[in-house]
Amino acid sequence: MTNYAATMRSTQRAKREMRLPSQAAGEAARRARDRQLTMSERLERVHRLCAQMAGLTPIRRRRSG
Amino acid sequence: MLPDLAGLIAALHDGEVRFVVIGAVAVGAHGHIRATQDLDIVPEPRHANLDRLGNVLVALDARLSADQRRGIDAELRHALYVGRNLTLTTRMGDLDIVQRLPGIPPWPELAADAEQTTLGDVPLAVCSREHLIAMKQVRHSLQDQADVAALLGEE
Numbered sequence: 001m002t003n004y005a006a007t008m009r010s011t012q013r014a015k016r017e018m019r020l021p022s023q024a025a026g027e028a029a030r031r032a033r034d035r036q037l038t039m040s041e042r043l044e045r046v047h048r049l050c051a052q053m054a055g056l057t058p059i060r061r062r063r064s065g
Numbered sequence: 066m067l068p069d070l071a072g073l074i075a076a077l078h079d080g081e082v083r084f085v086v087i088g089a090v091a092v093g094a095h096g097h098i099r100a101t102q103d104l105d106i107v108p109e110p111r112h113a114n115l116d117r118l119g120n121v122l123v124a125l126d127a128r129l130s131a132d133q134r135r136g137i138d139a140e141l142r143h144a145l146y147v148g149r150n151l152t153l154t155t156r157m158g159d160l161d162i163v164q165r166l167p168g169i170p171p172w173p174e175l176a177a178d179a180e181q182t183t184l185g186d187v188p189l190a191v192c193s194r195e196h197l198i199a200m201k202q203v204r205h206s207l208q209d210q211a212d213v214a215a216l217l218g219e220e
Contacts, residue, residue, distance in 0.1 A: 021131035026152025029131045046100045052070050053093045055185040
């Protein structure tokens, strides 16, 4: 591949990447979505998420030395 | 929609995707349970694994959180190949694909040091406590600071 071709490929790749919304935009969209929830819906969500997390098997600490 | 953390992890597991869990679920596995909105994973960066991940994401009807019209297409698969992070919403909840993050070790180190555990009946690999603390110390958001204090408090 010539340098020109390599340059074109990297430019095209950069353009493709530029079209993706940023991580921050995704997080902002999620926050906007979650703001639509009522307070009781938020509390229900936290309660049920914590219940799911309670299903995690705790990792035992490795003993050093 | 309520996230189904175990369902998300099971779908990735059934799709033979290799990944390590970071974020709040990892913090929870290390003994500090807190609510979270999403599942954060670091996938093994080999293309075959990213292909499998892409297939699972399609099956989960994953879409960019910032643009719900945008499903997993060729450009997003390419973005995975080049190591981009993806902030997604699936039918089982929000999923963050993390490949670039300050403090994150190279995959071989992350995977070798990961701890094996379960969420319900579903097996998963969780980021080691040491790497988790290192990542959060670099990012240093208020939530990260609280997580580091909790993780260090377990000592």
